[in-house]
Amino acid sequence: MFLNKRYNFLALLLIGLFIYIASFLFDLQVLSRDTALSTIDNQTSDTFYLTAPRGDIFDDKNERLATSSMEPHLFLNLRKIDENNSQIYEQFIRYNFPEFDQNEIKNLFIDGNNIELVGNISTFSATERQKLLELDAFEIFDFPIRKYNFDNLTSHIIGYVGKPTSDDFEEFPHTKNSLQVGKNGLEKFYENTLTGVPGEITLKGKEIIEYIPPQKGEDIYISLNIETQNVVKNSLLQGIELANENEETKDKVIRSASIVLDVNTGAIVSMVSLPDFNPNQFVDGISNQDFEQLNRIQAFNNFAIQGLYPPGSVFKVVSYWLAENEGLFPEGLNSRRGRIDCKGSLSFGFDDGSQQVYQDWKEDGHGRVNLSSAMQQSCNVYFWDIALNIWRTYEGTQNESILQNYAKDLGFGELTNIDLPFERNGIIPDREVFEDWTISRPDLVRPEGWLGGDLMNLIIGQGAITVTPIQVANAYKTLLTSTYSSPYLNIGTSDNLKLKKYNISDDFINFLKNDLNLVTNKNGTAYAAFEIMGRKANDIGGKTGTAQNPGEKNNTSWFVGIDSVKDPKYVVVTVVEEGGSGSAIAAPISRRIIQHLIGSDLTPVRYGEITE
Template structure:
């Protein structure tokens, strides 16, 4: 081939290029290397990052919820400290930082040569000045401004704000995040971390061969993060938190009263009398002990710290010697005061006893600790039953061993029936703004800044204090969900059959309409949730006296004002002769009611009948498929999907349907019964907010907002806008509509009126809770709910989730208040009074809030 000479020319050119590089390298690295070495010594430049202050978080009125405190930190740059100089420096620093020199030296030695060690976080002005003025004595030590996160409100809106901490591996993947940074781990701190964090700055220092700072070469200032303005109102938030705390206390007192009653009923039972006597004595003793303690140390610490103090129960009392390691529930009475405790950490010495909270209290005694090779086995006696356990074991259903030492045992104990948590949300139905949101027990975000101790972390973690249950908690909504069916009935014209008595015969075509016997026991997560009172009765059930008309002989009601006879029970008779009875929460029924009365009195039967009509007419000859009619209505109000609120970890809730049911069976999750298809009974359960239906408190507030504002489903939000340091709005989180539901204005009007009647009317389920509300009670509406959760143990049959959704002013709603008390009992009795306090605060001011008292035991 010709032209190879051209390649040779190219080769020469490329060789010259490489040669030039070689020559240049020779010059720099060999000929002039001394000059460069000197240059390097002269021009050692240290780049010290300066953290950007995190943006503030303000409530809707500009009140500071999370801010940044300026502090000065002493940072040692190990690259600038000669090995043989470390000891001297440690000595000098120790003198004025008040830290032992040996400790400082140890940190020096453990650090790698490039590390920058923060020796002191909160220097005084004077200390900082000394370092500045005597730089030659402190080579490598720099004073840099260090912003510290500050939460002036204590636990105010703690779960909404979240907390900050060291970045996880996943956090480090994000741009601009270093292992030494702090990032938001939960709540707004997490969701808006990128906005809050700002951009780190740097200071460049020139240091000489002697490694002391010659001069500050320049500084690139850090850019602080944006400030966030929330939709939260601090006042209402504080009231909500107070009321939730009080509400949980109330629920626990009521629970204890019930337990006492149950014990007293056991006539002749020695244990009950013993228990009562014991408890009285103990109450006395504890009070005395606490008083003595209070007198001894006047300075009561606040918050977590105080609650972590071990509370020793006076040894004079019969049941006593165990040490309760903190109540875990800040602010609530501790164990031994006659109030149940959902989670206990108990430490018991050998031959000592302690009391375990429970439906029937038990005593636990540590008999002995046996050393078996490397294992320590504790011999524990619980009311006469012996257990041999070691660390990590779970035993006696409710106990778990945390640690076993030579002479004591630490156990964690759960009382599954004790009210555990109260959650509340206040939303503005006009734009989806969250005005208040809290769950109790709570925590103080500031605790994370200085670092939680292991015990603090474990204690608060055990009770999920860090979790925002308003968006992460999923509960059966119970009767509050009847409003969805109410809207459905009004909009679709689906009303019950006009039935003289509650019994119905199930012919062949209806067999699948009622649940098979095992329905009542369908397992749900955390226990079984059951239909509003389904009871199975065997074939022994006596035959109905009257002939029962079949469904086809009955005419449906045609309007919302037609009366339905709510007899208190619905009996299904199967072909095999067995029958099953669905009972209303009110055993004797409510009498004749129309749709409005059914909602006000929360009549289960009326809504079951609606579900039976949907079920029976789910497909007709015209080809209409109404299989999912109820599900579609429920989903249109945002149930079953994440609302899209600007908070992390939101849960979707669940609206069950045939497909879901089938999938669960196939996946064998144990959440649904294993045999048989989705049947009418499942829909009956769902329509009254039981069975598999799950909602978050936020979803319920948001769904009610949509129903009450005429059909606009908003995306709920907690942040409204982002503001820069100068106060200028740099960005917004504008209100946004998820969807608009076409609702007849008449439906909205009557729903508001009926909710007003729930609070004010003669048959209203929350009437009792609102007695003594003060002015403006007529502008308040609401709906109660009581979800029955079956705990499968021998001791107890059920625990209830108490719900209340309140609204005010009811004719043009500005506030929707949702309250749920987990294992709280009746909605009307426990949840409604909590919401009542919040509404009193909103409508009549802080002074109008009256003390918390139990309402009536209603559905």
């Protein structure tokens, strides 16, 4: 009996203890949840980051091209938002920021632990800003606004910034703490230099307990001259207008590029690509419609480094160098002075089935020509004769690709490694490339692969070859200085360039300059374009190029110029996609640019002469 009472007492005690524990847990998990969570929040802290102002970008005369201004912005502390006050803040944002649609407003309130950027309030008065702070969840911090002082003029060089994506996070991990990242141009290439140290906002619970301001990124100084840039763009626009007035094209001519390269340093003095865009459109966010319109015309492509074109006769400088260096002239000749009789076509026998009659652009021929006059008049037959000599001498041997090797030594087929993103390398075709294409890209080649006729096309810059304007500029710069180096914009990198010296004699350089001078003077293919310069043309040089395109596309217009034969300081390269003859369009564009470079009076771009 006594034992039963003891057991009953213990049972009641255990049941009471269980009920107490259950009641405590229920109170902790259900009744006191908000209190518990508040206690935890108040014991922990979180850090949020504010985007830092980027470094400025200056031209060679310390003209500020890109800068960041710190402007007051409204932020929303979501930790102070609850179901009782959320509608008040939504209505306030909707009224004061009409550019937000309903979904954008709702997205601001998704992450309850964050501090969200609402918008720029630099136009708000001091009184209006003070009223904002009367609403407890609003905070005001300075936020950097990127400004591009020359709008479209430097768009392909400077680039633009935008909100980082997952791809940006992977490439630039620091952008996880930023709302800006370089998307193109120098802004992207020098992202790690231009970006600063983000500011820090430390919250404990709902309250900000510490604020560390952001630190500005490093400035960079570039070789671009904004005055020259303006002249180059205006010259291109005049040339495009001329092309549309005089050339028969299926589509309107809109794409072109021009480069001014310092011969002695490799610095980019000017680089213009058209069509272009205004990077300031991206500061507040570009509309999908505007973006798609620009994308449709390839306005974001920098054709100076991304445009892939057959180079036409501007490529003849490669075989010019090869002929002099290797003594490989047309069959029967052993020096640059030897002449062939150009009657307008070349007939010969190939055992591989290649075309056996090649017609020069000048149907009645150029008469008796040597290496110099072949460059002056852009005689295809002379250079075909060199290709024929190479093929008959080296077919099937390692030296069969001697022309391609010389081209690669000048940087064709490879990236120049200019300090801009998205550069393309083009292609220098040879037997190995064609063998690969028969498997990977059979639509581009014949089943029999590389033939002698392909070499004939290559030597005059036609066929499967593609190059970029920057490669052409750098190749001519290399031949004029006997030194290969990467072109650059950032002056701060100029001391770290890798230089590659070639065994190019002073005699060869003088021959080349003199022969380029023949092109822009009487009987030269660019004479009509430079005649307006009078005696000043006696010290100018260049090379025209007219590259055929497949299908119904019009020819691509090329010109390479040097500002002085006696003492060249600049190489100028101009390309106009579907612009027609190099002598008629690209040459007069380049002439106006050279007038500026030598301090001469500028004359309008006028239609030259159709030669090649």
